[in-house]
Amino acid sequence: MNANWLDFGAGAHALLGGSNIGVIACGERAIMVDAGLDRSVSKKALRQIEAQGAHLEALVITHGHADHFGGAGWLGERGIPIYAPALEGVFAKHPLLEPLFLYGGAAPIKELQGKFTLAQELVPRIEAIAPGALTLAGLELHLIPLPGHAPAQLGVAYGDVLYCGDVVFPEETLARHPILFCADLDAWLETLTGLSDLPYTHFVPGHGEPVQAIATLAEANAARLREIRDQAWEALAEHHESAAVLRAVAAHFDVTFAAPQFYLLALTTIHAALTSLQRAGAAAVEMEENRMVWRRN
Template sequence: MAQHTLEMITETVGYFPGSVNIGFVQGKTGAILIDSGLDTQTAKKIKKGLDAIAQPLSAIVQTHAHADHFGGNAYLLSCWPAAQVYAPPLEEAIIRYPLLEPIYLGMGAQPLDELRNKFLLAEASRVDHLLPTEGRVEIDETCFEVIPLPGHSWNQVGLVVDRICFSADSYLGEETLKKHKLPFLVDAHETLLSLVKLLESNYRGYLPGHGPYTTSPEAVLTQNIHCHRRLYGMIEEILSEERTLEQALALVCERLQISIENATSYVLYRTALMGYFIGLLKEERIRYRFAANQWLWGKHDGLDR
């Protein structure tokens, strides 16, 4: 399906489908987009879609600061300079200074040239307004409910308008979940809490960042929960013997039949695994210590899991 073809859900709410879904809300003076996609190429398709319905861009509301969700900002803002950009705290800093993404993925060091690609390093964008991580906000005379959905990113939010929940990357569509095997996240514990929050909600419809729109999300949310819990169990088993993060990553990838062949994939999988470590650590299922100049992780002593 062409990404510039707008799919309407209600009279005023819809989305541009694609590898990254981009939300659309009809504001008082123009279109409000929820995220902007990966790059200029995507943004040009979105502009074509907005031009087709004679709608200027009023605002872009960011759910989180990964390059595939704000990479279209720069082009769209060059076309509509008066459009306003909203983003959650901390996420907004990365949107304004996108080099921070390959920096944190590269353990804080100067990023390798190989990490300076459009998937990790988007073009910088201004952010005009801090979005609350919870509560209600009015944008172009349209009321949004903001719900915290951390885990995939630190201050990721979902946005609800007309009882349609734009749920960002809090869960992945079934096909995307199968493809990635080790989903990217920064905190598996928070990810699971966000999934339970969505499972207990009762909105009219749900649109993830990657996957199809649905009015019945229970099955896909449950699949995501089972995926994370299954990975928890695998990681605990691997850590029955103390290992470094890198040693554990090699074994996890072997189990999942993942072949890492470039720096981009490596830093994404390494960060994801650390996010699972953080979740297991919060739940007191693993521990760490330092020995022989190594940071060793192991299954928590005395826990019958």
């Protein structure tokens, strides 16, 4: 048996890897939550399902990042129905959107075309799902809104287990990549506040080990997001373009970006932090000699 294959009881499993995959198998019917980075990962998960004597009947994608849906195209080719939140599914249907977004809407540089940011296979058909109850393959699921890291991320709950996508990152990731990828900082903080009140006994994040109590990890992630936002505000002691704010925040966390894709991922987070400051009335943006600069209010 694969050492990365966990059994939570009552049919809930996870295959741990670079990106974790959830497997819910009850009798002969199974569904998968997220598909991993590429087809080799989804193949591994499918083999585990078949070893349980079950048949994969659906895939649910938590959010539209290539490391979570890269393996979905291969499952789609095999006729497996694929589900995702409407806004997130668009990225799986058109993988170019992710590097396009990261590059401000322009044709992406080659550094953004690796499989972590550009899935190699597209998913031609995706059914949109929304928060609430959903029965798939005879399994009763609850879809929980977890926006922030991605704009419309959904968690998939089955029994006592919540497959929660990238709503929290493990401590090792917080240490290794201090500037977490973030689309909406306020939404993420709100999501994290509500997370520990959710009635689940196992939380399976997209990366790292599952945890039984999420409060500590949720608070560590929230503290990091607040620190990023505070440091962005500190940088606005002088008027700055967002790139200069990123340099200041990176210096605070002692981060050196090794490649443009890491810089661009972190720049998105800085944009999210600046939007959050603007919403709070703490900062404003204006044009200054053809520079788009941020200042404190």
